[in-house]
Amino acid sequence: MxxxxxxxxxxxxxxxxxxxxxxxxxxxxxxxxxxKVEPRDWMPAEYRRQLIRMIEQHAHSEIIGALPExxxxxxxxxxxxxxxxxxxxxxxxxxxxxxxxxxxxxxxxREAMTNDLINGKSxxxxxxxxxxxxxxxxxxxxxxxxxxxxxxxxANSKGSYGPYCRALERIxxxxxxxxxxxxxxxxxxxxxxxxxxxxxxxxxxxxxxPIMHFFGPSDEMSEHTLTLMKWKVKMATNxxxxxxxxxxxxxxxQELGLTLPDAELRKDxxxxxxxxxxxxxxxxxxxxxxxxPCNAERLAVRKAAxxxxxxxxxxxxxxxxxxxxxxx
Amino acid sequence: xxxxxxxxxxxxxxxxxxxxxxxxxxxxxLILGHRHSEWTGLxxxxxxxxAFSSIAQDQMGHxxxxxxxxxxxxxxPDPDIHAFTRNEAAFSCCQLVExxxxxxxxxxxxxxxxxxxxxxxxxxxxxSSFKPLAQLATKIRGEVKYHMFHAKTMVxxxxxxxxxxxSRLQTTINRQFGLALGMFxxxxxxxxxxxxxxxxxxxxxRERWLEALHTILESAGLHLPDxxxxxxxxxxxxxxxxxxxxxxLTEMTEVxxxxxxxxx
Amino acid sequence: xxxxxxxxxxxxxxxxxxxxxxxxxxxLPPHDHWGTYQVFHQxxxxxRHGAVGIVHAPSPELAMVYAKxxxxxxxxxxxxxxxxxxxxxxxxYGDQDMFATTPEKSYRDPGGYKxxxxxxxxxxxxxxxxxx
Numbered sequence: 001m002x003x004x005x006x007x008x009x010x011x012x013x014x015x016x017x018x019x020x021x022x023x024x025x026x027x028x029x030x031x032x033x034x035x036k037v038e039p040r041d042w043m044p045a046e047y048r049r050q051l052i053r054m055i056e057q058h059a060h061s062e063i064i065g066a067l068p069e070x071x072x073x074x075x076x077x078x079x080x081x082x083x084x085x086x087x088x089x090x091x092x093x094x095x096x097x098x099x100x101x102x103x104x105x106x107x108x109x110r111e112a113m114t115n116d117l118i119n120g121k122s123x124x125x126x127x128x129x130x131x132x133x134x135x136x137x138x139x140x141x142x143x144x145x146x147x148x149x150x151x152x153x154x155a156n157s158k159g160s161y162g163p164y165c166r167a168l169e170r171i172x173x174x175x176x177x178x179x180x181x182x183x184x185x186x187x188x189x190x191x192x193x194x195x196x197x198x199x200x201x202x203x204x205x206x207x208x209x210p211i212m213h214f215f216g217p218s219d220e221m222s223e224h225t226l227t228l229m230k231w232k233v234k235m236a237t238n239x240x241x242x243x244x245x246x247x248x249x250x251x252x253x254q255e256l257g258l259t260l261p262d263a264e265l266r267k268d269x270x271x272x273x274x275x276x277x278x279x280x281x282x283x284x285x286x287x288x289x290x291x292x293p294c295n296a297e298r299l300a301v302r303k304a305a306x307x308x309x310x311x312x313x314x315x316x317x318x319x320x321x322x323x324x325x326x327x328x
Numbered sequence: 329x330x331x332x333x334x335x336x337x338x339x340x341x342x343x344x345x346x347x348x349x350x351x352x353x354x355x356x357x358l359i360l361g362h363r364h365s366e367w368t369g370l371x372x373x374x375x376x377x378x379a380f381s382s383i384a385q386d387q388m389g390h391x392x393x394x395x396x397x398x399x400x401x402x403x404x405p406d407p408d409i410h411a412f413t414r415n416e417a418a419f420s421c422c423q424l425v426e427x428x429x430x431x432x433x434x435x436x437x438x439x440x441x442x443x444x445x446x447x448x449x450x451x452x453x454x455x456s457s458f459k460p461l462a463q464l465a466t467k468i469r470g471e472v473k474y475h476m477f478h479a480k481t482m483v484x485x486x487x488x489x490x491x492x493x494x495s496r497l498q499t500t501i502n503r504q505f506g507l508a509l510g511m512f513x514x515x516x517x518x519x520x521x522x523x524x525x526x527x528x529x530x531x532x533x534r535e536r537w538l539e540a541l542h543t544i545l546e547s548a549g550l551h552l553p554d555x556x557x558x559x560x561x562x563x564x565x566x567x568x569x570x571x572x573x574x575x576x577l578t579e580m581t582e583v584x585x586x587x588x589x590x591x592x
Numbered sequence: 593x594x595x596x597x598x599x600x601x602x603x604x605x606x607x608x609x610x611x612x613x614x615x616x617x618x619x620l621p622p623h624d625h626w627g628t629y630q631v632f633h634q635x636x637x638x639x640r641h642g643a644v645g646i647v648h649a650p651s652p653e654l655a656m657v658y659a660k661x662x663x664x665x666x667x668x669x670x671x672x673x674x675x676x677x678x679x680x681x682x683x684x685y686g687d688q689d690m691f692a693t694t695p696e697k698s699y700r701d702p703g704g705y706k707x708x709x710x711x712x713x714x715x716x717x718x719x720x721x722x723x724x
Contacts, residue, residue, distance in 0.1 A: 063369075
């Protein structure tokens with residue numbers, strides 16, 4: 001649910017392709033005519049590698065994404081909001097499960113992916129490295145960050161890899177509940193008491209920058225990016241998704257009389273494009289590198305969950321069993 | 329078919345005992361559901377996390393069901409107000425449900441103890457002569473069936489896994505047993521409700537619970553502590569609670585209390 | 593040196609976490625998350641069961657416990673099956689060529705038996721014979 005468009009660049013790799021040109025041609029024809037790639041199909045090594053990275057990162061974003069809103073589960077005001085938040089955060093854990101499962105079909109084990117997460121090797125969406133300071137943060141996250149995630153997921157659901165598309169189908173359906181639920185809290189706070197409204201406006205002011213960072217900086221239209229688009233791994237540019245998000249949701253914020261902390265944010269009447277102030281990409285990169293307000297806490301909590309639960313898993317584990325890659 | 333609101337008359341002598349029963353059930357489910365929800369995102373494996381969260385949501389929903397009955401038939405305030413503005417002395421939950429979640433064995437054992445009791449209660453109450461309660465209990469029964477499927481499977485497979493884990497579970501069972509017996513603290517006027525076929529006295533439920541628990545624990549390689557040599561931890565039904573309840577309530581109501589009259 | 597974590601989440605504070613340097617013990621061993629079961633879901637009686645995904649579980653019973661909530665917590669469910677992934681034999685997509693000619697086997701399809709032209713021809717012929 002929380003897969004932003006941004007996949008961190010790696011150290012420059014020499015992508016010398018050892019792929020059989022005939023197999024590659026068949027593969028690319030399949031993708032071009034809209035046919036899905038399935039788990040044991042021949043695929044370019046780079047396709048497999050990039051898909052694993054992308055799906056894995058999306059899965060990590062979900063399980064880590066459960067933590068900021070999880071902050072408020074025990075304090076949700078009233079039965080309806082409490083039940084809704086419990087269900088929503090449960091869905092995030094559920095989405096992580098669905099996404100790890102899709103990545104597993106490509107040959108990477110859930111243990112290996114979990115290790116890479118807790119050891120800081122694999123990334124997840126930056127936006128979850130920020131703190132959920134008040135109940136109103138739950139509204140902003142539930143409405144606007146889920147909305148951004150939906151833009152990304154709807155784009156990716158038309159991608160080429162079968163298991164990822166199938167996982168996204170279920171995820172997109174559940175996301176529509178999240179968006180409604182988030183928007184509901186948002187509207188109740190915006191139209192409520194002065195205290196509620198100012199709590200919401202404060203949360204919006206704090207989260208706007210991370211939200212503008214959600215889709216990542218403009219793509220470098222390198223050969224690499226173009227190949228990923230040809231292979232339908234990357235389905236839309238970061239800028240296009242950001243524009244789509246702004247078009248859909250800025251009006252919904254403004255119709256409630258709320259303001260956004262960017263004096264330059266406006267829609268250009270001629271081009272129809274949204275213009276905005278410099279989102280501060282330096283902060284984005286600093287946070288991705290581990291220096292955000294909550295990076296250490298997020299990973300420590302995730303690691304603690306694994307460590308504290310190890311005795312349960314180990315008690316029931318059949319150590320000598322041979323397992324196979326799942327179908328999904 | 330749902331009965332119209334307030335169409336069921338309640339005899340004068342049944343009022344207080346029935347209100348007490350419903351409050352105890354409501355408070356038990358609210359507090360335990362709240363405790364169970366603390367595991368969401370922190371569980372030992374994703375699949376278990378998801379399953380346990382459903383159990384927590386079910387229990388929260390059961391609490392809401394009981395508070396709604398209280399509101400509709402006994403004039404207690406709206407469920408949100410009633411659950412989110414009382415302090416500990418006004419709560420009738422048993423002390424078992426108040427304890428912090430501890431490690432996973434603590435929560436699993438408590439879940440087994442509680443849901444076994446809940447299943448037995450709902451089974452009888454689904455035949456209660458107080459129809460609105462019978463209807464609610466019938467709905468809850470199906471959900472508790474899943475809770476027991478989960479509890480029996482987990483405890484059974486863990487109990488039969490290794491001597492270390494079996495021994496760990498047994499220690500937890502032994503330590504928690506007195507608290508669990510506290511679920512069956514006798515209720516004021518319970519004999520009146522039993523005579524009217526509204527709800528049995530606690531001692532009857534306790535007996536059936538012990539019998540069922542004995543069977544479950546045996547097949548899990550575990551054993552039931554001796555109830556005659558265990559001091560039940562009473563007091564919860566009379567408003568006497570552990571040091572854990574008030575901090576739980578303070579946390580639970582933190583946002584609501586910013587403005588209990590606001591619409592959240 | 594370890595630093596205690598102070599979180600905005602009271603649940604996290606109750607975990608009493610510290611930040612340490614990562615160590616060798618921070619890796620999960622193989623199969624730590626168990627093996628997998630394929631899940632098949634039936635929405636209503638009368639429907640076919642359909643493959644909906646997997647759960648990680650150490651046994652069929654726990655797989656079913658988990659499948660119910662991962663794949664049955666919304667919408668309608670009449671029934672579920674769980675099958676150990678090791679017991680599923682999947683055809684290789686590389687062998688899809690075995691199916692290449694199947695769509696051409698019109699002799700297996702109702703549409704492969706068109707006789708209207710033959711009937712029309714015959715009736716035409718008969719009508720000429722009857723009317724000299």
